Amino acid sequence: MACRSGCVTQNHDSWGDCLRASNIQMSTGDANGGLVDGGWTNKKWDNELKLYRDARAQGIQPEGTSTAKIRKALDISDKTGHAYGSAL
Numbered sequence: 688m689a690c691r692s693g694c695v696t697q698n699h700d701s702w703g704d705c706l707r708a709s710n711i712q713m714s715t716g717d718a719n720g721g722l723v724d725g726g727w728t729n730k731k732w733d734n735e736l737k738l739y740r741d742a743r744a745q746g747i748q749p750e751g752t753s754t755a756k757i758r759k760a761l762d763i764s765d766k767t768g769h770a771y772g773s774a775l
């Protein structure tokens with residue numbers, strides 16, 4: 688399996704392709720929001736993206752874009768009262 692464990696689609700031919708796809712996903716919230724809104728039809732991804740954007744809007748920086756990682760970051764932020772991943 689060429690894909691990293693955090694890969695959403697697990698269908699990349701090489702680790703490099705997988706990383707590039709991940710980087711595209713990570714950057715869409717900042718520069719290419721329109722591309723995401725128009726291009727992603729998978730409902731799970733939509734929900735993940737919304738969750739990720741919500742987290743980032745609060746200054747939280749999840750370790751990845753998967754729901755589990757975002758929820759963990761939100762959870763920890765709730766408990767600590769500090770945005771997870773942000774500078775102390």
Ligand SMILES: [Zn+2]
Nearest residue numbers: 690694699705
């Ligand atoms: Zn992949």
